[in-house]
Amino acid sequence: MNPLLGDRRATLILIGPALLIYSVVMLVPIIVSFGYTLTSGNAITGFTFSGLENYQRLVTDTRVRDALLLTVRYAVLMTVLQVGFGYLLSLMYVFVLRKWSSAVRTLVFFPVVLPTVAVALLFQQMFAIAPQNGLVNTALEAVGLSSVDWFGDGGTAFLVIIVMDVWRSMGFYGVLLYAGLLDIPEEVFESARIDGASGLGLVRRIVLPLSLPVLISSLIFSVNGTLKVFDSILALTNGGPGTSTSPLTIYMFDTSFRFGQYGYGSTVAFLLTVVSLLVTVFIFRANRRDLTKD
Amino acid sequence: MTSVDTTVPATTAPRRTPGPGPRRRRSTRVRVGQVVSGALVALLLVIVVGPLVWMLLGSFKTQTEFLEQPVWALPAQWNLDNYVFAWTQGNFAQYASNSVLTVFPSLLLVLLFGSMAGFALEVLVWKGRGAILITFLAGIMVPTQMILLPLFAAYFRLGLTGTLWPLLITYTATSLPLAVFLMATFFRAVPREIFEAATLDGAGLIRSFFLVGLPMVRNALFTVGLVQFFMLWNDLLIALTFTNSGSLRTLQVGLLNFTGQFGSVQYGPLFAAICLNVVAILVIYLFLNKQVQKGLTAGAVKG
Numbered sequence: 077m078n079p080l081l082g083d084r085r086a087t088l089i090l091i092g093p094a095l096l097i098y099s100v101v102m103l104v105p106i107i108v109s110f111g112y113t114l115t116s117g118n119a120i121t122g123f124t125f126s127g128l129e130n131y132q133r134l135v136t137d138t139r140v141r142d143a144l145l146l147t148v149r150y151a152v153l154m155t156v157l158q159v160g161f162g163y164l165l166s167l168m169y170v171f172v173l174r175k176w177s178s179a180v181r182t183l184v185f186f187p188v189v190l191p192t193v194a195v196a197l198l199f200q201q202m203f204a205i206a207p208q209n210g211l212v213n214t215a216l217e218a219v220g221l222s223s224v225d226w227f228g229d230g231g232t233a234f235l236v237i238i239v240m241d242v243w244r245s246m247g248f249y250g251v252l253l254y255a256g257l258l259d260i261p262e263e264v265f266e267s268a269r270i271d272g273a274s275g276l277g278l279v280r281r282i283v284l285p286l287s288l289p290v291l292i293s294s295l296i297f298s299v300n301g302t303l304k305v306f307d308s309i310l311a312l313t314n315g316g317p318g319t320s321t322s323p324l325t326i327y328m329f330d331t332s333f334r335f336g337q338y339g340y341g342s343t344v345a346f347l348l349t350v351v352s353l354l355v356t357v358f359i360f361r362a363n364r365r366d367l368t369k370d
Numbered sequence: 371m372t373s374v375d376t377t378v379p380a381t382t383a384p385r386r387t388p389g390p391g392p393r394r395r396r397s398t399r400v401r402v403g404q405v406v407s408g409a410l411v412a413l414l415l416v417i418v419v420g421p422l423v424w425m426l427l428g429s430f431k432t433q434t435e436f437l438e439q440p441v442w443a444l445p446a447q448w449n450l451d452n453y454v455f456a457w458t459q460g461n462f463a464q465y466a467s468n469s470v471l472t473v474f475p476s477l478l479l480v481l482l483f484g485s486m487a488g489f490a491l492e493v494l495v496w497k498g499r500g501a502i503l504i505t506f507l508a509g510i511m512v513p514t515q516m517i518l519l520p521l522f523a524a525y526f527r528l529g530l531t532g533t534l535w536p537l538l539i540t541y542t543a544t545s546l547p548l549a550v551f552l553m554a555t556f557f558r559a560v561p562r563e564i565f566e567a568a569t570l571d572g573a574g575l576i577r578s579f580f581l582v583g584l585p586m587v588r589n590a591l592f593t594v595g596l597v598q599f600f601m602l603w604n605d606l607l608i609a610l611t612f613t614n615s616g617s618l619r620t621l622q623v624g625l626l627n628f629t630g631q632f633g634s635v636q637y638g639p640l641f642a643a644i645c646l647n648v649v650a651i652l653v654i655y656l657f658l659n660k661q662v663q664k665g666l667t668a669g670a671v672k673g
Binding site for chain 1: 407410411414415417418419420421422424425428436437439440442482483484486487489490491493494495496502506509511512513514515516517518519520521522523524526527539540542543544545546550562565566567570574575576579591599600603604606608610611621623625626628629636641645647648651652654655659662663666667670
């Protein structure tokens with residue numbers, strides 16, 4: 077214990093403002109939101125207690141099932157693709173571009189900081205079919221294929237969402253994993269090469285195991301973020317056509333603000349929270365078990 | 371990424387094998403490898419930069435050009451008509467001012483309160499600081515959706531609906547957890563002795579925070595500020611929830627509603643609006659890209 081750095085009054089003054097704001101604007105609402113799940117109504121009409129009705133509705137609601145499936149499908153696919161492409165980028169930075177990678181890294185990272193809405197509107201135009209073909213359909217026709225109405229069908233619209241979000245995020249994971257690769261000492265590569273490892277063998281037997289920790293934290297970060305996907309889908313397809321690309325977040329937003337059902341909206345938000353927590357805990361534990369095995 | 375296995379051994383393997391045969395094969399392999407990896411890098415750059423260039427070109431085209439010329443055609447004129455239209459008719463001046471008025475005051479509060487709390491949690495010694503730190507950490511995990519409805523109800527009852535206050539308050543609170551956590555990790559690197567010495571010299575702990583602590587972590591403050599700036603500036607969820615009238619819209623909400631404002635889609639102004647939205651970010655990124663990359667990825671690993 078250090079008496080010099082222990083002072084109750086100073087502690088209170090320093091931590092007070094942050095803790096107060098955090099408690100009032102985040103912690104209390106989380107608890108209130110949980111309370112909402114037991115009610116029906118909204119802020120304007122008032123709330124009435126409805127017991128477990130919202131939870132009963134949650135388990136039978138086919139739209140919730142679809143939204144949950146879409147959320148999971150998006151999170152799994154995006155995580156595999158963005159971490160995968162990011163890893164390939166990082167390998168390229170380290171082994172192919174080497175000292176010249178800085179400019180490429182900077183360029184590929186740029187979409188990460190762009191406003192999602194701007195990128196989504198841009199991709200809407202790129203994949204447009206009416207009133208005129210966008211870049212993608214023009215390219216398809218140039219190679220003899222026919223134009224596709226990308227946003228007219230849930231499947232192709234989902235594909236555009238994935239393409240756009242990989243475009244936006246791969247540079248981020250590229251830099252994240254690149255930093256991880258730089259931490260591997262050069263001597264490890266040297267000795268592996270002397271032992272005859274090269275090319276893919278070197279990557280598989282030396283690079284991959286050594287970058288596993290940073291890969292795992294990328295996975296956790298990615299799953300956590302992608303489960304909460306909202307901006308990109310809302311701005312690109314608004315969940316449509318119909319509700320075919322609506323994840324839980326958009327369904328929650330619709331129920332709450334379009335239909336004014338705060339109770340049920342909170343229940344959907346609660347489901348989302350539980351799913352994120354479960355998945356994160358699961359990855360953490362799976363990861364820990366692996367480490368003890370090694 | 372097949373280029374990896376051709377170039378890595380080619381440039382580093384010892385060239386001991388004698389005779390012209392193998393050597394010639396190796397040098398052609400080197401060349402093929404370089405061509406393949408060069409092509410891959412070029413493709414990558416086209417994929418990343420292509421859409422952005424197309425966006426910029428589109429912002430100069432007229433409506434007729436959009437409807438009648440091929441998508442890859444260059445604009446016939448280089449004037450700023452579309453930009454002027456977006457800025458004035460499209461209300462972008464108002465949206466930009468709303469964004470600035472909410473994001474920057476929040477940033478200031480987050481940095482001040484976040485670094486104070488980070489200092490208290492990492493440097494000061496008191497009971498329960500571990501639990502408080504974990505409480506802040508939990509805030510990073512919980513989806514924002516979980517707090518929107520109670521906040522909406524509270525702002526409504528307090529009569530704050532229809533002002534920018536809900537945005538400012540919510541931005542400050544949702545940014546605090548990450549800021550507190552990052553600042554705490556940055557204070558970890560500062561030797562304790564410095565603060566002990568300052569206290570022995572008679573400075574109170576609060577004075578030594580402002581006069582000794584803050585200046586020592588000013589780079590960290592800058593990094594955290596940059597990270598939070600991008601998160602808040604690009605926010606859509608919170609802004610969409612709390613901006614119920616057109617005059618409160620931030621840049622992102624304004625851009626999202628841009629096409630709906632006019633009867634038909636005005637393509638030139640739309641592209642110009644997208645460019646306007648991007649330009650502030652681009653300028654910051656041009657000057658600070660190293661810090662941005664480092665800061666954003668640090669937020670990921672530690673968060």
